[in-house]
Amino acid sequence: MTSAPPTPPALQPLHANPWLxxxxxxxDVIDEAPGVATYRLTLDGDTDPAAYSFIPGQFNMLYLPGVGESAISMSGDPTRSDGWTHTVRVAGNVTKTLAGLKRGDTLGLRGPFGAGWPVEELAGVNLIIVAGGLGMAPIRSLIYHVVHHRNRYGHVWLICGARTPEALLYRREYDLWRQHDIDVHETVDRATADWTGQIGVVTTLIDRLRLPHPKQTQLVACGPEVMMKYAAASGVRLGIAVERTWLSLERNMQCATGLCGHCQLGPEFICKDGPVLRYDHIRPYLFVEQL
Ligand SMILES: Cc1cc2nc3c(=O)[nH]c(=O)nc-3n(C[C@H](O)[C@H](O)[C@H](O)COP(=O)(O)OP(=O)(O)OC[C@H]3O[C@@H](n4cnc5c(N)ncnc54)[C@H](O)[C@@H]3O)c2cc1C
Structure with missing residues (x-):
């Protein structure tokens, strides 16, 4: 009688070892805008959906051997079991090298890391979601979550802004989100001849909202830091509590585990306490220049 072949060792869950x-x-690679593409990444031989689990708003460290490592947010559907999706803009060495890769090529990945959007705390009330430029990437994961749990959220406004119409990410999905009762508003800094929408900064659109119950409303934002500061201030003027305002911050990150200190902001390490942080916890530090 032949003995059964040995069971292959189970793959270690990614989160179990942050250095792995x-x-x-x-x-897959999808071109989104000039210099911006979305990559779907899969683990060879791992078909366990749990391997891909993450909380919307978390990020992975993408590693290009011989080049370096960069923090990149999850931009995809958290219920998807066929890989992580990342939307990346060419900025420097790592992202430029990534842009030169194609379907079938490999790279390294550590993660997922960080505290994502507080999806449980956001439930049960109205929600204003503000995205600027590439900030739409981690916001899209949150939108997928809201769509999958639509009856747990009240009125949901999505206010997205970009420099130009072609820089507005994922526009092909807006109609689907509207079908899920998400009130989508778009604005651009500079219009093109065929643009019939709003022109101006996202805060103009926030200021115009008529909130039925400001105390029962939360605001989340991701985008350039100056935009988030003004978006949070607009929310506060509308009556939204600072404890109900959440921003996703970006800083230079190296270890992603709170050890190296590169991303420290006051008492918070953005890699492990954030990147999503409550506005009242970070407000004093956001206004200190170069912190
Ligand atoms: C939590 C988190 C999530 C992110 N998510 C995304 C995402 O979804 N998509 C995406 O495209 N990017 C994302 N980023 C930004 C991305 O990590 C950076 O753009 C990263 O620097 C790109 O790596 P690179 O090697 O290509 O560029 P780098 O060589 O790092 O250079 C990028 C630019 O940043 C400047 N820079 C680099 N380091 C510093 C520093 N210490 N101080 C000041 N300026 C510096 C460089 O001068 C250059 O202009 C995220 C960052 C964080 C922290």
Whole structure:
């Protein structure tokens, strides 16, 4: 009688070891805007959906051997079991090298890291979601979450802004989100000839909202820091509590585990206490120049 073949060792869940870099393969690349593409990354041989689980707002460290490592947010559907999705803009060495890769190529990945959007705390009330430029990437994961749990949220406004119409990310999905009763508003800094929408900064649209119950409303924002500061201030003027305002911050990150201190902001390490942080916890530090 032949003995059964030995069971292969189970793959270690990614979150169990923050230093473990796993090899992932590019399964798809979608061009989103000039210099911006979305990559779907899969683990070879791992078909366990749990391997891909994350909380909307979390990020992975993408590693290009011989080049470096960068923090990149999850931009996809958290219920998807066929890989993580990242939307990346060419900024420097890592992102430029990534942009040169194609479907089937491999890279390294550590994660997921950080505190994502507080999806439980956001439930049960109205929600204003504000996204600026590439800030739409981690916001999209939150929108998927809201769509999957739509009856747990009240009125949901999505206010997205970008420099130009072509820089507005994921526009192909806006109609689907509207079908899920998400009140989508778009604005651009500079219009093109065919643009018939709003022109101006996102805060103009926030200021115009008529909130039925400001105390029963939460605001979340991701985008350039100056935009988030003004968006949070607009929310406060509308009557939204600072304890119900959440911002996703970005700083230079190296270890992603709160050890190296590169991303420290006051008492918070953005990599492990954030990137999503409550406005009242970070407000004093946001207005200190170069912190
Ligand atoms: C939590 C988090 C989530 C992110 N999510 C995304 C995402 O979804 N998509 C995306 O495209 N990007 C995202 N980023 C930004 C991304 O990590 C950076 O743009 C990263 O620097 C790109 O790596 P790179 O090697 O290509 O560029 P780098 O070589 O790091 O250079 C990028 C630019 O940043 C400047 N820079 C680099 N380090 C510093 C520093 N210490 N101080 C000041 N300026 C500096 C450089 O001069 C250059 O202009 C995220 C960052 C964080 C912290």
């Amino acid at each position: 870099t796993r090899t992932v393969r590019i399964a």
